[in-house]
Structures are given as structure tokens and as C-alpha cells.
Amino acid sequence: MQSKRAIEAAGSAANRIGRVEPAAAAAAEEAMLQGVIDTLPVGVLIFQSGPDGVPLCLSSNATFENWACYPHNQLIGLSLPRIRLLNENPRIGVAVESLLQDARGAKREIDWSVSESPRQRHLSAHISPLPLVGDSPARVVIAVRDRTPEIQAERNLKQTMLNDALTGLPNRVLFIEQLEEALEGRMKSHLAVAIINIDRFKRINENLGHIVGDELLAAMARRLLPCIRANDCLARLAGDEFAILVKNIDAPEDTIRVVERIQSALKSPFVISGGECFVSSSIGIATTFSSRRYSEDMIRDADFALHTAKSRGRGGIAIYQSSAHSVARDMFRMEADLRKAIERQELELAFQPYVNLEQGTLAGFEALARWNHPERGMISPADFIPIAEDSGLIVPLGRWAIETACMQIADWRKRCPNAADLIVGVNVSGLQLAQDDIVGAVEAALANSGIPGSALKVELTESAIVENPELARQIFTKLKQLDLSIAMDDFGTGYSSLSYLQQLPIDVLKIDQSFVAGMLKSDDSYKIVTTIIALARNLGMRTVAEGVEEEGQADRLRALGCDMAQGFYFARPMAARGAEKLLETGLYSPSRKRGGKQIIDARSIERTS
Missing domain, CATH: 3.30.70.270 (Reverse transcriptase/Diguanylate cyclase domain)
Structure with a gap:
């Protein structure tokens, strides 16, 4: 019934405008307004040009009338600029007039907002020309959609997304x-x-x-x-x-x-x-x-x-601080390079001699990893070992060191008679001790190289042992079953209990170089070195002094009964071929004769290796 009344009212309005004959207008309006139903959830209005060219409303549905607060059919005959909501945006009138003059024009979409206490109403108008029927005048339909719930939902979603x-x-x-x-x-x-x-x-x-x-x-x-x-x-x-x-x-x-x-x-x-x-x-x-x-x-x-x-x-x-970040970025790049270093054979072992202080003879070597970077050159272990530990690369790096050291020992034993009783020490990280199967890695390296376990010594820092003494005890026991010797490195710098020395099968205590460096100048350092040597002797362990750089240090250590020493006074770490020359002599001292035999100058070997 409402649609019928709307059609009758639209026809009456068209007659009042006087642009078409009543009979023709009725048929055209019947077809045009067929879809205008008051129950639609969108507001619908139809416009036609008035005598003065201003768009006049031919029809509106109840939805728009409710939004704009108009009684039923009160919009018919009103000019567009007088209609509430639509007159809030001048572009709507311009678009309607344009399409009434040229029905072939493009359809328009116009969004706008209207302030209504206590909120805003957000509207969207779709403006398009109606198909021409016979000689009927051009007409334009406006479909108005209330986007307020949609906008509010978008705001709520944005609130959720951004808060x-x-x-x-x-x-x-x-x-x-x-x-x-x-x-x-x-x-x-x-x-x-x-x-x-x-x-x-x-x-x-x-x-x-x-x-x-x-x-x-x-x-x-x-x-x-x-x-x-x-x-x-x-x-x-x-x-x-x-x-x-x-x-x-x-x-x-x-x-x-x-x-x-x-x-x-x-x-x-x-x-x-x-x-x-x-x-x-x-x-x-x-x-x-x-x-x-x-x-x-x-x-x-x-x-x-x-x-x-x-x-x-x-x-x-x-x-x-940008400078600190630059260092961190450099370490990150170094970590990436280190991951490829083993495959590219950029890593190598250097060997620093242990010297028997009493006899002046070669007592063995400590194998030390060196990284020959293709762009940076030789990189110190102090620079890349912490990176390896932090990144977890210490596990494959540690395995490589054990395998390479064992293969080098095997090669020396084949070619050098003096290498038959040679012992080489390999450093094992505390992280490697906790994360890797050290015993399995050593077993595999010994089997592949064919050397006995007595040729290998595992060195761990005091702090690494103290972190998990029970795990260390279990692993050390299994390594001793393979006939390896165990050394506690940097002794005196950690927080170990003396009970660990009784519980763990440790063979060698390595005196940290900080005590050795100060023993000629500091009574405290001298007393600490003396105490460590006496402690090791009483527990049946041997001692190695690290970082010996002066003849006086070597003499004092010999007098105290220290078994072995290593350091720059004797030689820097050297390549395998330099170490082999020392093996060929079997004797070792920087510059003195002992027992009537001439001792080789290790530092000259170091320079040529």
C-alpha cells in the first residue's frame, strides 16, 4: 500500500512539474518506481529537473524519511538543496544536476558525515541515472546507505588492532x-x-x-x-x-x-x-x-x-652508543663467516710447546685454534671463541679441533720417532662439555686416527668444571677409561672447592698466567704459585705454568718444583711444520746448553714456520 501511495504521489508530482503527459507519466513512473519499497534498509530518492533546472524530489522511501525526520510523502516536490541530510554535502546536488543534464555520465559515490547529537551519522550516497523510457524526462536515483555501524565497527576493530x-x-x-x-x-x-x-x-x-x-x-x-x-x-x-x-x-x-x-x-x-x-x-x-x-x-x-x-x-x-653497535654488527658478521670457516678450511691448529723445566726437553704441545680469514687475515681465538660459544658453533668447532689434533698426532708418530710418547692438549669449552657428546667425539677421533688415548690431553677451565661438577666427573671418568689425561686450566681464577680436586680424576693443574706474571714482583702471587705447586704435588698431580715470558720466571718455577711451563719466553704458538722440527731434536730451551747437548732455538723455528 505504501509503494502504491508513493507511486501515485510521484505521478502527481510529475504532473505538477508539467514535463510529460499524464498517461505517459503514469506508465513510466510505474516502471521506474517498481523497486522503491519502503522497507529497504537504504534510503531511496528519485529526482527530476524542475522548471528552473533545480532537482526536485519525485519519490522517497520511508527509510530516508525516518532518517531525515520527514512525515510520509512530505519530501515529494522539495528541491534537493532543501532536503535535510542531502544538503549537508554540496557535491550531491552538483552530481545530480550533472546526471540530469547528461544521463550518460558516470555514476557517483559520495561519502559524508552529519553531526547528530550525541553522535555523528556517516552516510554514503550512490547516485546514478535511471534508464530513459520513451519520451520521459531524465531522472536520477540516489541510494543512501547509513555507514554509521560500519564505521563504528571499523573504529572498534582499529582500537583492537592498535591497542x-x-x-x-x-x-x-x-x-x-x-x-x-x-x-x-x-x-x-x-x-x-x-x-x-x-x-x-x-x-x-x-x-x-x-x-x-x-x-x-x-x-x-x-x-x-x-x-x-x-x-x-x-x-x-x-x-x-x-x-x-x-x-x-x-x-x-x-x-x-x-x-x-x-x-x-x-x-x-x-x-x-x-x-x-x-x-x-x-x-x-x-x-x-x-x-x-x-x-x-x-x-x-x-x-x-x-x-x-x-x-x-x-x-x-x-x-x-653507535660505536658499541658497530662492534656488535661486526661480531654478527664474524659469526656468519665462522659458520663457513670449517667447510672452507680456514681454521687451523697452532701448537705451543710444553717444556719440561728440569730437563729442558719438549714435553708436548697445546693445540690452539687459529682462524685465517680470507679478508681479515689471522683472527685471534680471543675474538672468535666467545662468538662460537655464544652462537653454539663451539660444538662443531670443538669436534674439529679434537679430530684435527688426533690426525696431526698420528702423522707425527709415523714420521718422527720422538713423537712416540708425545702428548697434545686440546681445549674443551664448558658449553661443549654440557651440549656435546665429548666422549663419543673423542672415541671417534681416536678410532679414525689410530692413536692411543694416552697421546691426548683434554683441558678445561676451572669455571667450566665448577658449573656442573657432577657432569664433569662422569665425563672425566669415561675419558680416563680411554686413557686420556685431564688438565684443569686457569687454576686459581675460579671459585672451585678443593673437594673437587679430590673427587675429579684430574692429572694436571695449569697455573694461570696472571699469577705467573706477578710472581717476581708480588709476594702474594709468588705465594699463590708456591701453594698451587705444593697442592698439586701432594695430590699426585703435575703442574704447568702458563704465560712464562721471562727467564727469571722460568728459573723461579723450576726452583719451586713446577713440572712444565709454556709461554712466549719459550715460543709462541707455531704451525705444525715448526712443531715437527722441535720433535726431531727432542730437546728444548731458548738459549742454553744442558747435559752437554746443544739445545735448538725454538724462536728461530717459530719464525721460519
Whole structure:
């Protein structure tokens, strides 16, 4: 019935406009307005040009009438500029007039918003010409869609996408957006990014549960908000990591004042699930004074500074320094190169002699890894061994050292009669001890090379042994069954209990070079060396002094009863062919005759090797 009344009213309006005959108008309007149904969820209006060329409304449906607050059929005959909602956007009138003049014109889509207390209504109009029927005048239909629910849903979705559900803070995406806006609009001012990480948060999750952990994160957000300035931004990046965008700073130290307020605020305990929880945070800071002026660079640099702060202990603060990052990037590249070094045969073993101090003879060698990089040249173990340990490459590197040392021993035993009783020491990392099957690796190397276990000595630092003494005892026992000897390296620098020396099957104590270097100048160092030698003798162990660089040190060590020594006074680490020359003589001393025999000058061999 409503559609019928709308058609009759539209026909009447067309007659009033006087552009077509009544009979023809009725037929055209019948076809044109067939689909105009009041129950449609979109507002529909049909326009035709009036006598003065202004678009006049021929028909409207109940949906639009309700939106625009018009009684039924009151829109018929009204000019478009007088119709509420439509007259809020002048482009609608322009588009309708254009299509009425040229029906072949393109359809139009126009979006606009109308302020309606207490909210805005968001509308979208699809404007298109109706097909011409006979001699009927041109007409245009406007289909108006209320996009308010859609826009609100988009905003809600964006709110969800850009804000952290747990804390209500901006998330990483929104933080980056705000950081980029701040970087683009900062002109000459500077800004900073501070990344905050809760120390030992993993323990809270593990011991109290993730629900309590989430409760702490929400409480942390509430605690941090009052610490920042009004124009700064606090966000939760991920997990237990928060970030602050600090704007308009005059110096990097300005950010320190903000983070110090945070550190102070965290001194008070958090009350969570009826209990108290004390936390601290480590904070890394990057500023536009030292970082590249891109959002991803600043976050990366702040994260690097955070890791620097955490490496110093809990509750640390660090400001990004590009020089430190350059070193880290260099180490990262070195790690990538190290992964390929074994396959490319860039690694080699150097051999530093052990000297029997009493007899002046060669007592063996310590095998030391060297890396001959194709671009950097020879790289010191002090530079690449820490990288190998940090990356896990120490396991294949350690296996390579054991296998290569065993094959070298086998080669020497075939060609040098003096190598029959030769012992070569190989260093084993504490990480390798914990992560690799050392016993299996040694068994395989001995089998492949055909040498006896007595030709190999495994050297581990005191700290590596102390980290897991029970594991060390089990492995050492199995290695002793293979007839290997065991040496504790750098003895005196760690925190080992003397009980370990009784429990572990250790054959050799190596006196750390720091004590040897000071024994001629410091009574304390001299007493420590004396004590270690006496301790080893009483426990049935042999001693090796490391880092001997002066004749006086060698003489003093000999007088104290130290069994062996190594160091630059005797020789630097040398290539295998140089070590072989020493094997051929069987005697060893830098510059003296002993027992009526001329002793070879090892340093000349070292230079020629």
C-alpha cells in the first residue's frame, strides 16, 4: 500500500512539474518506481529537473524519511538543496544536476558525515541515472546507505588492532605510527625511545602462573603512566616489554630523568592476587642524537641498549652508543663467516710447546685454534671463541679441533720417532662439555686416527668444571677409561672447592698466567704459585705454568718444583711444520746448553714456520 501511495504521489508530482503527459507519466513512473519499497534498509530518492533546472524530489522511501525526520510523502516536490541530510554535502546536488543534464555520465559515490547529537551519522550516497523510457524526462536515483555501524565497527576493530587488550595501552603498531609522526614533525627538536623490560618476568610466570603474570603487566602499565609526561606515549610492545616515546628533549640525559622516575616507582611492591611482588626493570634508550632518524632504527637501537643494560645486571639503564653497535654488527658478521670457516678450511691448529723445566726437553704441545680469514687475515681465538660459544658453533668447532689434533698426532708418530710418547692438549669449552657428546667425539677421533688415548690431553677451565661438577666427573671418568689425561686450566681464577680436586680424576693443574706474571714482583702471587705447586704435588698431580715470558720466571718455577711451563719466553704458538722440527731434536730451551747437548732455538723455528 505504501509503494502504491508513493507511486501515485510521484505521478502527481510529475504532473505538477508539467514535463510529460499524464498517461505517459503514469506508465513510466510505474516502471521506474517498481523497486522503491519502503522497507529497504537504504534510503531511496528519485529526482527530476524542475522548471528552473533545480532537482526536485519525485519519490522517497520511508527509510530516508525516518532518517531525515520527514512525515510520509512530505519530501515529494522539495528541491534537493532543501532536503535535510542531502544538503549537508554540496557535491550531491552538483552530481545530480550533472546526471540530469547528461544521463550518460558516470555514476557517483559520495561519502559524508552529519553531526547528530550525541553522535555523528556517516552516510554514503550512490547516485546514478535511471534508464530513459520513451519520451520521459531524465531522472536520477540516489541510494543512501547509513555507514554509521560500519564505521563504528571499523573504529572498534582499529582500537583492537592498535591497542593492547590486556593493558589498554597502544600496541607496537600504534607506537610505531606515533613515533613516525613524531619523527616527521619534530623539526629541530629531538626525541627518544626507551624500552623497558621487567627483569626475571619469566620466573613470575613459571612460579605464579600466567594469570598472575598478566595481572602484574596490567598493574605495571598503571604504575608507569604517571611517570611519563603529558605529551609522551607509553605502549606495550610485546610480552613484558614496554616502550616510551619521549618528545622534545634537549639532551639524551633528559630521558634519564623519565626512566629514573620509573625505577623509583618500581621500588614499591605490587599487590597481586593478595600477595606482594617486587620487580625491577632494565631500560634501553635510543635518541635522535645518536640513532638514525627512522622508527625501525630507533626501536632497534633502543633494544640493543636494553640488552646492554641487562648484561650489566638487573635494574640497569643504558643509552645507545653507535660505536658499541658497530662492534656488535661486526661480531654478527664474524659469526656468519665462522659458520663457513670449517667447510672452507680456514681454521687451523697452532701448537705451543710444553717444556719440561728440569730437563729442558719438549714435553708436548697445546693445540690452539687459529682462524685465517680470507679478508681479515689471522683472527685471534680471543675474538672468535666467545662468538662460537655464544652462537653454539663451539660444538662443531670443538669436534674439529679434537679430530684435527688426533690426525696431526698420528702423522707425527709415523714420521718422527720422538713423537712416540708425545702428548697434545686440546681445549674443551664448558658449553661443549654440557651440549656435546665429548666422549663419543673423542672415541671417534681416536678410532679414525689410530692413536692411543694416552697421546691426548683434554683441558678445561676451572669455571667450566665448577658449573656442573657432577657432569664433569662422569665425563672425566669415561675419558680416563680411554686413557686420556685431564688438565684443569686457569687454576686459581675460579671459585672451585678443593673437594673437587679430590673427587675429579684430574692429572694436571695449569697455573694461570696472571699469577705467573706477578710472581717476581708480588709476594702474594709468588705465594699463590708456591701453594698451587705444593697442592698439586701432594695430590699426585703435575703442574704447568702458563704465560712464562721471562727467564727469571722460568728459573723461579723450576726452583719451586713446577713440572712444565709454556709461554712466549719459550715460543709462541707455531704451525705444525715448526712443531715437527722441535720433535726431531727432542730437546728444548731458548738459549742454553744442558747435559752437554746443544739445545735448538725454538724462536728461530717459530719464525721460519
